[in-house]
Amino acid sequence: MKRQRGEIMKLPSGSLRVRVYAGVDPLTGKRHYLTETIPAGRNAEREAEKVRTRFLNEVDEKRNPRTRATLNQLLDKWLDVADIEPTTRMGYVNKLNKHVRPVLGKLALTRLDAETLESFYASLRRCRDWCGGKAYVKHRVEGEHTCTAKCRPHVCKPLSASSVRQIHWILSGAFSRAVRWRWIAVNPAGQAEPPAPPHPDPQPPNPADAARIVTESWRDPDWGALVWLAMTTGARRGELAALRWHHLDLAAGVLTLRRSAYLDADGALQEKDTKTHQQRRVALDPETVAVLTELHARYVDRLDQLDATANPADYVFSPEPDNSRGYRPDTITQRYGRLAKRLGIDSHIHALRHYSATELINAGVDVRTVAGRLGHGGGGTTTLRVYAAWLSESDQRAAGTLAARMPTRPTSPTLPSSPYRVIAEKLRELIRTGILKPGDALPTVAELAATHGVSVGTAHRAVAFLTAEGLVNVARGRRAIVSPDNSRNQNG
Numbered sequence: 001m002k003r004q005r006g007e008i009m010k011l012p013s014g015s016l017r018v019r020v021y022a023g024v025d026p027l028t029g030k031r032h033y034l035t036e037t038i039p040a041g042r043n044a045e046r047e048a049e050k051v052r053t054r055f056l057n058e059v060d061e062k063r064n065p066r067t068r069a070t071l072n073q074l075l076d077k078w079l080d081v082a083d084i085e086p087t088t089r090m091g092y093v094n095k096l097n098k099h100v101r102p103v104l105g106k107l108a109l110t111r112l113d114a115e116t117l118e119s120f121y122a123s124l125r126r127c128r129d130w131c132g133g134k135a136y137v138k139h140r141v142e143g144e145h146t147c148t149a150k151c152r153p154h155v156c157k158p159l160s161a162s163s164v165r166q167i168h169w170i171l172s173g174a175f176s177r178a179v180r181w182r183w184i185a186v187n188p189a190g191q192a193e194p195p196a197p198p199h200p201d202p203q204p205p206n207p208a209d210a211a212r213i214v215t216e217s218w219r220d221p222d223w224g225a226l227v228w229l230a231m232t233t234g235a236r237r238g239e240l241a242a243l244r245w246h247h248l249d250l251a252a253g254v255l256t257l258r259r260s261a262y263l264d265a266d267g268a269l270q271e272k273d274t275k276t277h278q279q280r281r282v283a284l285d286p287e288t289v290a291v292l293t294e295l296h297a298r299y300v301d302r303l304d305q306l307d308a309t310a311n312p313a314d315y316v317f318s319p320e321p322d323n324s325r326g327y328r329p330d331t332i333t334q335r336y337g338r339l340a341k342r343l344g345i346d347s348h349i350h351a352l353r354h355y356s357a358t359e360l361i362n363a364g365v366d367v368r369t370v371a372g373r374l375g376h377g378g379g380g381t382t383t384l385r386v387y388a389a390w391l392s393e394s395d396q397r398a399a400g401t402l403a404a405r406m407p408t409r410p411t412s413p414t415l416p417s418s419p420y421r422v423i424a425e426k427l428r429e430l431i432r433t434g435i436l437k438p439g440d441a442l443p444t445v446a447e448l449a450a451t452h453g454v455s456v457g458t459a460h461r462a463v464a465f466l467t468a469e470g471l472v473n474v475a476r477g478r479r480a481i482v483s484p485d486n487s488r489n490q491n492g
Contacts, residue, residue: 006052014040016048020055025067026181032067034058058185067183071112072105074183078174086272087262092170099159099167103130109184114191117171121164121194127156161195168194200386204355209345216339223335225295226317226327229255230349232288234356234374237349238262241327242271246312250293253284257375261329269328280375286455287418292316299323357383419454423462431471431482442472442480 006020016038025032034055038048075096084092104112104120123130131154138154139147172189179187205213210231218224226240235243238260247256258279259271274280284292295316302321303310314323319331336349353374360370371383430436443451448459463480466472474480 005056008045008048008052011037014044016040016044018048018051018055020052020059022055022059025069026183027067027069027073068108068110069183070106070108072101074109074174074178075101075105078177082173082177086264086270090265091166093265095163095167095170099124099128099130100171109178112175112188114188114193117168117188117192121168121192124159124164124167125161125195126158128159129154129156131156161198165194165197168192202351202354202358202386203346204351204358205345205347209343209347210355212343213339213345213347216343222295222298222317225291226332227336227339227352228291229288230352231355232285233257233282234353235282236260236275236353236375237329237332239274239375240317241315241329241332243316243326244313245296245299245310245316248292248316250284250289250296253286253289255282255284256280257282261326263328263330269326274375278375280372282373286458287461290418357386419452420458420461420465423448423452423454423459424465427462427466428471436482438482438484440482442482444479 006018009017009019011017018034018036018038020034022032022034024030036051036055038044038051041047079089079093082089103123104116107116136154137147137151139145139151168189172187175184175187175189178184214224214227214231217227229235230237230240233255235255235257239257241261242259243255243257247258248254249256256279257274260274261269261271264270299314300310302323306322308322315326316323317327318325319327333349336347336352340347357370357374360373361367367383374383376382427436427442436442442448442463445456445459445463448454448462449456452459463472463474467474467480471483472480473483
């Protein structure tokens with residue numbers, strides 16, 4: 001007679017416990033059983049037999065969980081085998097250690113389901129410290145101590161929807177691997193619903209604030225050059241920190257972004273591929289080329305004073321006199337934050353990337369080109385999703401160049417005036433002396449470019465400069481004219 005597989009045991013309470021052998025636990029090496037308890041009742045024996053049959057089918061079809069591992073054990077194993085970028089890995093580890101492991105880490109994987117995860121997400125949206133609504137004092141240090149002003153009552157701070165979504169997708173990736181390993185039969189995160197994605201809301205500085213930011217940053221011309229390049233190229237802070245002189249071709253006006261700087265788990269400065277693992281070439285306008293040329297000249301002058309020679313592998317932006325070491329990305333963030341705070345502007349360094357994108361889109365540049373400059377993947381999908389709010393305006397604006405939209409760059413008195421300033425000054429003199437009267441049309445941009453031997457973009461920048469001063473009016477499809485309300489300018 002064939003031995004029956006699985007067993008049904010009667011407990012002292014009258015309940016029935018079903019147990020079926022399911023192999024050896026790959027983590028502990030011990031025998032693994034599927035178990036379930038059926039409450040006492042009239043149909044308990046029938047229900048227990050159904051459960052035993054279900055367990056046997058799962059084992060035969062290899063759909064059963066193979067381990068009693070906890071979520072902590074899964075996360076440790078997953079992080080050990082997952083191919084994740086260093087910076088991404090650090091972000092995952094921080095979120096898991098702070099928010100997930102303290103609450104769910106000790107639970108068995110078989111106890112995690114959609115209801116548990118969604119309740120967990122809801123608690124994070126109420127309070128990131130999962131206080132459960134209980135009042136307590138948040139002590140600055142652990143153990144016995146005399147409380148100071150730094151020991152304050154806990155105040156609930158919800159975790160943002162985007163952060164909760166990130167936690168959801170981290171868990172989903174780990175659970176997917178667990179299903180593949182047959183640790184569990186179903187991915188519980190696949191059945192749970194994360195918070196809705198937040199609506200993209202980039203907050204670039206407006207042109208007036210951008211001008212103030214550039215002017216303030218130019219108190220240190222080398223720092224001003226970094227802020228300028230962030231505005232004109234939309235480069236990420238890590239890409240700027242890793243930029244070296246051999247990545248620049250000033251003669252051709254091209255910048256190549258190959259590497260990105262980051263801080264490892266020990267706080268040491270390291271470099272890696274760019275975020276999309278692809279290098280990209282970004283065209284530079286003449287004004288930006290001039291900024292970088294002056295920056296290089298200052299770099300060479302410092303080396304002469306140090307009796308050193310220039311090295312193409314030196315960093316473009318560096319806190320060292322010989323440019324031998326690049327900036328830490330967090331240093332760039334903090335310095336820009338202090339600058340914005342002094343000006344009373346609510347901004348962060350990444351907002352300059354938004355500024356570059358929105359100004360290009362408003363100028364009529366197609367989204368695919370903008371995506372290429374920013375290094376967005378997906379052929380412009382990300383760019384379109386984040387910056388779609390500005391597309392309607394771009395349809396109404398004439399195509400132009402980013403250089404013409406940039407704020408005026410502060411110049412040193414010892415340096416020659418920029419070409420567009422020379423053109424603007426000559427037009428301003430014609431207006432002041434009355435040769436160009438209110439309502440008179442200015443020469444076309446093409447005529448100004450030909451007369452002064454400059455590019456059309458430079459001539460356009462000169463007209464934009466006078467427009468910002470209120471001396472010139474520009475209407476779409478018409479030539480620029482001297483502002484009708486301009487009598488005070490002619491009188492002195």
